[in-house]
Amino acid sequence: MAHVSVKKYGQVRASSIAEMAPYEQINLIFSNIIGRLAATKGFIERKEIQKKGENISACVLLFGALQDALNLEVEQDPSISNNLLALYDYCQRRLTQANINNDIEAIIEVSSIVKEIKEGWDNIPLDQRNPAV
Secondary structure, eight states: OHHHHHHHHHTSOHHHHHHSOHHHHHHHHHHHHHHHHHHHHHHHHTTOHHHHHHHHHHHHHHHHHHHHHOOTTOSSOHHHHHHHHHHHHHHHHHHHHHHHHTOHHHHHHHHHHHHHHHHHHHTSOGGGSSOOO
């Protein structure tokens, strides 16, 4: 099932991503990470090392995209962005360890973290999802 999710992301055209609102782009990144981590767990179990490494590398890059999307200049409360920056860094480090050690528990941990963040993201009120620039 995770393979189907990963394949769907491969079908998204770059132009359609560019046309998405920033909220939707971030949501797609979260979903992509979750799908890739589910597939990675299976790759580790089946000892498909190359696919495992490719998926973990993609997830690390996706976490980098999440870090790049953070607004660290927010004057009201920069602690939220700084906390997310540190959490994404932690997830990248855990995934690197998972890759080296074929550690399914680390994959599950990172997946759980992303699911929790995504749940909060999904609960952002509709009127605040696409603020005026």
